Amino acid sequence: xxxxxxxLPLVAMLLPIFTHLAEAATVTYDFNITWVLANPxxxxxxxxxxxxxxxxxxIMRVTKGDTVIVNVENSLGNQTTTLHFHGxxxxxxxxxxxxxxxxxxGIAPGVKFKYNFTVDQPGTYWYHSHAKxxxxxxxxxxxxxxxxxxxxxGMYDEEYVLSVSDWYHDQMATLIPxxxxxxxxxxxxPVPNAALLNDTQGLQVPIQAGKTYLFHMVNMGAxxxxxxxxxxxxxxxxEVDGIYTEPANAERIYLTAAQRCSFLLTAKNDTNSNFPFVxxxxxxxxxxxxxxxxxxxxxxxxxxxxxxxxxxxxxxEDSFQEFDDYTLVPYDKEPxxxxxxxxxxxxxxxxxxxxxxxxxxxxxxxxxxxxxPTLYTVMTAGATAANTQVYGDYTHSFVLGKDEVIxxxxxxxxxxxxxxxxxxxxxxxxxxxxxxxxNFNETALVSVxxxxxxxxxxxxxxxxxxxxxxxxxxxxxxxxxxxxxxxEWHVDSGLIATMVEAPLELQRxxxxxxxxxxSCVVDGTPVKGNAAGNIxxxxxxxxxxAPPGPLPEGFTTRGAVAxxxxxxxxxxxxxxxxxxxxxxx
Amino acid sequence: xxxxxxxxxxxxxxxxxxxxxxIVSVLLSFLKQCLGQPDQDQKIYKRLVRQVWFGSLxxxxxxxxxxxxxxGVFYGVGKDIWSKSEDLWEGIFYLIATVIITVMGLAxxxxxxMKEKWxxxxxxxxxxxxxxxxxxxxxGAWGKRNALFILPFITxxxxxxxxxxxxxxxxxxxxxxxxPLPVITGLLAGLLIGYLIYRGGNVLSIQLFLIAxxxxxxxxxxxxxxxAIWSLQFHxxxxxxxxxxxxxxxxxxxxxxxxxxxxxxCCSPQTDHGWDVFYALLGWxxxxxYGSVISYNVYWIGIMVAVSCLLYxxxxxxxxLKTQTLATLAKVPGLKGWAKKKQAISAExxxxxVRQGQAHLAGGVFHDxxxxxxxxxxxLAK
Numbered sequence: 001x002x003x004x005x006x007x008l009p010l011v012a013m014l015l016p017i018f019t020h021l022a023e024a025a026t027v028t029y030d031f032n033i034t035w036v037l038a039n040p041x042x043x044x045x046x047x048x049x050x051x052x053x054x055x056x057x058x059i060m061r062v063t064k065g066d067t068v069i070v071n072v073e074n075s076l077g078n079q080t081t082t083l084h085f086h087g088x089x090x091x092x093x094x095x096x097x098x099x100x101x102x103x104x105x106g107i108a109p110g111v112k113f114k115y116n117f118t119v120d121q122p123g124t125y126w127y128h129s130h131a132k133x134x135x136x137x138x139x140x141x142x143x144x145x146x147x148x149x150x151x152x153x154g155m156y157d158e159e160y161v162l163s164v165s166d167w168y169h170d171q172m173a174t175l176i177p178x179x180x181x182x183x184x185x186x187x188x189x190p191v192p193n194a195a196l197l198n199d200t201q202g203l204q205v206p207i208q209a210g211k212t213y214l215f216h217m218v219n220m221g222a223x224x225x226x227x228x229x230x231x232x233x234x235x236x237x238x239e240v241d242g243i244y245t246e247p248a249n250a251e252r253i254y255l256t257a258a259q260r261c262s263f264l265l266t267a268k269n270d271t272n273s274n275f276p277f278v279x280x281x282x283x284x285x286x287x288x289x290x291x292x293x294x295x296x297x298x299x300x301x302x303x304x305x306x307x308x309x310x311x312x313x314x315x316x317e318d319s320f321q322e323f324d325d326y327t328l329v330p331y332d333k334e335p336x337x338x339x340x341x342x343x344x345x346x347x348x349x350x351x352x353x354x355x356x357x358x359x360x361x362x363x364x365x366x367x368x369x370x371x372x373p374t375l376y377t378v379m380t381a382g383a384t385a386a387n388t389q390v391y392g393d394y395t396h397s398f399v400l401g402k403d404e405v406i407x408x409x410x411x412x413x414x415x416x417x418x419x420x421x422x423x424x425x426x427x428x429x430x431x432x433x434x435x436x437x438x439n440f441n442e443t444a445l446v447s448v449x450x451x452x453x454x455x456x457x458x459x460x461x462x463x464x465x466x467x468x469x470x471x472x473x474x475x476x477x478x479x480x481x482x483x484x485x486x487x488e489w490h491v492d493s494g495l496i497a498t499m500v501e502a503p504l505e506l507q508r509x510x511x512x513x514x515x516x517x518x519s520c521v522v523d524g525t526p527v528k529g530n531a532a533g534n535i536x537x538x539x540x541x542x543x544x545x546a547p548p549g550p551l552p553e554g555f556t557t558r559g560a561v562a563x564x565x566x567x568x569x570x571x572x573x574x575x576x577x578x579x580x581x582x583x584x585x
Numbered sequence: 586x587x588x589x590x591x592x593x594x595x596x597x598x599x600x601x602x603x604x605x606x607x608i609v610s611v612l613l614s615f616l617k618q619c620l621g622q623p624d625q626d627q628k629i630y631k632r633l634v635r636q637v638w639f640g641s642l643x644x645x646x647x648x649x650x651x652x653x654x655x656x657g658v659f660y661g662v663g664k665d666i667w668s669k670s671e672d673l674w675e676g677i678f679y680l681i682a683t684v685i686i687t688v689m690g691l692a693x694x695x696x697x698x699m700k701e702k703w704x705x706x707x708x709x710x711x712x713x714x715x716x717x718x719x720x721x722x723x724x725g726a727w728g729k730r731n732a733l734f735i736l737p738f739i740t741x742x743x744x745x746x747x748x749x750x751x752x753x754x755x756x757x758x759x760x761x762x763x764x765p766l767p768v769i770t771g772l773l774a775g776l777l778i779g780y781l782i783y784r785g786g787n788v789l790s791i792q793l794f795l796i797a798x799x800x801x802x803x804x805x806x807x808x809x810x811x812x813a814i815w816s817l818q819f820h821x822x823x824x825x826x827x828x829x830x831x832x833x834x835x836x837x838x839x840x841x842x843x844x845x846x847x848x849x850x851c852c853s854p855q856t857d858h859g860w861d862v863f864y865a866l867l868g869w870x871x872x873x874x875y876g877s878v879i880s881y882n883v884y885w886i887g888i889m890v891a892v893s894c895l896l897y898x899x900x901x902x903x904x905x906l907k908t909q910t911l912a913t914l915a916k917v918p919g920l921k922g923w924a925k926k927k928q929a930i931s932a933e934x935x936x937x938x939v940r941q942g943q944a945h946l947a948g949g950v951f952h953d954x955x956x957x958x959x960x961x962x963x964x965l966a967k
Contacts, residue, residue, distance in 0.1 A: 566881050
C-alpha cells in the first residue's frame with residue numbers, strides 16, 4: 001500500500017516561505033477517541049484506536065511558546081484512556097502529564113477531559129495513551145514543536161515528519177493476558193507482526209535534487225528498537241528528544257521505542273535514480289522469529305517518479321554499525337551536574353511471582369498502580385506528603401527535594417536492552433557501560449573523569465544487556481514523574497518507579513481543575529488520601545493495590561504433609577510385603 | 586552409579602535367571618528321583634542329566650544372542666524417534682515398566698509355589714510328549730529321545746526371551762551404558778540364589794534376602810509410577826508453555842504453580858549430583874505435582890490390597906469373591922471354557938499329573954532308541 005508523502009495535508013509540511021509569527025498562540029485540538037478499522041501493513045484488518053474516526057491519529061504541530069488545549073472525549077465504549085505528551089516537561093502543569101493513576105484518573109468511556117499546558121521547548125515529540133498498555137492499539141502520533149529561533153534555521157529547505165513503529169495484528173486486550181500468564185514463565189514478549197513507516201508501508205518521500213531536508217523521526221513502537229538508514233545518503237543529527245545537538249554525521253541510527261531524532265539529509269545533485277531507505281526492527285529481543293515475518297520496512301527517496309523503485313539491499317544485523325547516541329554533544333553544552341544530592345540505584349530484575357507469571361522489578365518491587373492517583377495523594381496528604389510511605393509499597397516512590405541534583409543508576413540484571421524514560425525532564429546521560437559490564441562501579445571503577453564534561457541529554461536512553469547507565473538531572477520541575485522502561489510489555493509487568501518532586505511546593509502552587517476530579521467520579525476512584533485511599537491514617541496502607549505474592553519457596557505445610565504421607569505409605573507397604581514373604585516359611 | 590547401573594534391569598534379570606535355575610533344578614530332581622536312585626542305571630541317568638544341562642545352557646546362550654541383538658538394534662535405530670516429545674515417551678515407558686515389575690515382583694516371594702508350578706508344567710509336558718510323539722516320524726523319534734534336551738532348551742529360552750522383552754520394556758528410556766553391569770550382576774545373583782535353593786540351604790536367610798530385594802523392587806516400581814505421572818504432567822505443561830521450560834533449570838517458571846505440591850530450588854535430579862540416585866530408586870522430584878504424589882500413594886495402596894488378597898487366598902483357598910465370580914462367568918456363553926479352566930484344579934488332580942509324568946520318565950519313554958521297547962514299558966507303567 002504505497003502512499004506518497006506529498007498527498008498529506010499541508011499542515012504536515014512547513015516551508016520557509018511562510019514565516020512564523022513570534023507571538024504565542026493557543027492551539028486547540030478536539031480529540032474524540034474512537035475505534036477505527038485499519039489495515040496499515042496490507043495484511044490484516046483490525047480495530048485500532050483512532051481520533052475523530054480517523055486512523056492514523058493526526059500529527060500535532062505547535063510553535064514554541066504556544067498554549068495547547070486538547071479536549072479529549074472517550075468514545076471507545078469499552079476501554080479507559082488517557083493521553084501523555086511524551087517529552088514535554090509540563091512545567092507547572094504536572095496534572096496534565098497523563099499517566100493513569102499517577103497524575104490523573106482514567107478517562108472512562110463517555111467522559112470528557114481537558115489537557116491545557118504551555119510548550120516552551122522546541123523539537124520532536126509524540127503523544128500517546130498512557131493507560132493500561134493501550135497505545136500499541138494505535139493511539140499514538142508525532143507532536144512537533146517548531147522553533148522560529150532554531151540554531152539550524154535556514155540550513156534546510158523542507159521538513160518531513162517520519163514515524164517508525166512496530167505493529168501487531170492482535171489487540172492489546174488479547175495479547176496482555178497471554179503475556180502475563182503462568183504459561184509464559186520466561187516473560188517472552190509477543191513478537192510484532194510488521195514494521196511501519198508513517199503507519200504504512202511502501203512510503204515514497206518526494207526529494208528534489210540538491211535540496212536539504214530536515215526529518216523529524218519518532219519511534220512510536222511498543223517494543224522494537226529500529227535501525228534506520230538511507231541508502232547512499234548520510235545524515236546529520238541535530239536534535240534528539242527535544243535537545244539540540246552539535247551536528248553529528250551518521251550512516252545508520254538506532255532509535256529505541258519512544259526515542260526521537262531530527263536530522264538533516266542532503267539530496268544528491270542528480271535525479272538518476274530513487275533510493276530506498278530502511279527501518280529494521282531489532283530482533284534480538286524477539287523470543288522466536290515466526291515463519292514469514294518481515295522485520296524490515298522500506299520506503300523510497302523519490303527523486304524521479306518515472307524511475308524504478310529498487311529493492312533495499314539486505315544487510316546482516318551483525319554488521320550494523322549504528323551511531324552511538326552517547327557520543328552526541330548538546331548544542332548548549334550544559335555542563336555535567338556535580339555531585340548529586342540524591343543517588344537512586346535501581347536494579348532491573350525479571351522474576352516470577354506466586355501466580356506463576358513473569359514480572360519486572362526495580363530492585364525487589366514490581367509496580368502496582370495506587371488506588372488514589374499519586375498526585376492527588378501529594379495534594380491531600382499535607383505534611384506527610386514528604387514521607388514516601390504514604391505513596392504505598394508498590395509505586396516505588398522517591399521524594400526529591402526542590403532543585404536537588406538527582407542521580408539515577410540503573411543496573412540491568414536482564415539479558416535484554418531496555419530504554420528508560422523519565423517524565424518531566426531531559427536527563428544528562430552521564431555514563432553507559434558496554435554490555436555484560438555488571439553493576440555500576442562493582443567491577444570496573446568509573447570515576448567522574450570518565451564522564452563527559454558536557455554529557456548528551458535526552459529523555460529516553462537505553463541500557464545494554466547486563467550493563468549499567470548513570471543519569472543525572474536537576475529537580476527543578478515540581479511534579480509527579482514516572483521513571484520507567486518504555487517497552488510497553490514491561491510497563492504492564494511493573495518496571496516503573498515514581499519520582500515525587502517537591503511535593504510540598506506542589507501543594508502550594510498547583511491547582512487541579514474540576515473536570516479532572518469529575519472524571520474520577522465515574523469509575524469511583526477516590527481522590528483523597530494515601531495509596532490505599534486512607535484519609536485518616538495516612539501511613540496505614542491496608543487495602544493498597546499489590547502485585548501477586550511471591551512464589552512459595554521450599555516446603556510449605558502442604559508439601560511436608562504430602563512427603564510425610566508418602567514415606568508412611570511406603571513403609572507400611574514394605575511391612576505388608578515382608579509379612580507376605582514371611583508367611584511362606 | 587546411575588549411569589552404569591539400572592536397578593530395574595538387575596531385578597528382572599535376577600528374577601528370570603532364578604526362575605530358569607529353578608526349572609533346571611526341578612528337572613534335575615525329577616531325574617534324580619526317578620532314575621538317579623543308587624539302585625538304578627547310572628549311565629542313563631548321567632546321560633539325561635547331561636541332556637538337561639546342554640539344553641538349558643544352549644537356551645541361555647541363544648537368549649543372550651537374541652537379547653544382545655534386540656537391544657543393539659533397538660538402540661541403534663529407535664532412539665531418535667522420541668527425542669521431540671521426550672517427557673511423553675518417558676511417561677509411557679515408565680508406566681509400562683511399572684506394570685511389568687508389579688506383576689512379576691511378588692512371585693519371587695513364593696519360591697515353593699514357583700517350584701510347584703514348574704513341577705506341574707514339566708509333568709504335563711512329559712505326558713504330552715509321551716502321548717503325541719510317534720516313533721514313526723524321524724523327527725518324532727529324535728524328539729522323544731532328546732526330550733530332556735528340548736524341554737529345558739525351550740523353557741530356558743522362553744524365560745530368557747521373556748527376560749529380554751521385560752528388560753527392553755523396563756529400560757526404554759535408559760542409556761545403553763546402564764545395561765552390561767546389571768545384566769551380569771543379575772545373572773550371578775540369580776545363579777547363586779537358585780543354587781542355594783536347589784541345595785535346600787538356610788530357608789530363612791534366603792527368604793529374608795528375597796523379601797529385601799522384593800521391597801527394593803517395589804520401591805523402585807512405586808517411584809517409577811510416580812515418575813510416569815510426573816512426566817506426563819510435565820509434558821502437558823511444556824506443550825502449553827512452548828519449548829522454553831527446560832531452560833529455566835529448577836528455578837521459578839520451570840514448573841506449573843497450580844499443580845505444585847512442593848518445589849525446592851535445590852536437589853533437582855536433573856541438575857544436582859547425588860539427587861539422581863534418589864530419583865532412580867525412589868522417584869524423588871524437587872518439584873512434585875499433585876499427580877506424582879497421589880499416584881505414589883495410590884500405587885502403594887494398590888500393592889497393599891493385592892498382597893492382602895493373595896494372603897487371603899492362601900488362608901482360605903481362593904481369592905475373595907473369586908468362586909462366586911467364576912461361577913457367574915461360567916454361565917456366560919463364550920466364557921464357559923475359560924472360566925472352567927480357571928476354576929482350581931484340586932490337589933489330587935495335580936498330584937495325579939505329577940505321578941504320570943514321573944512314570945513316563947521312569948518308564949524310559951525318553952531314552953530308548955527302540956520304539957517297541959518303550960511301548961512295552963509304557964504298558965508296564967500303566
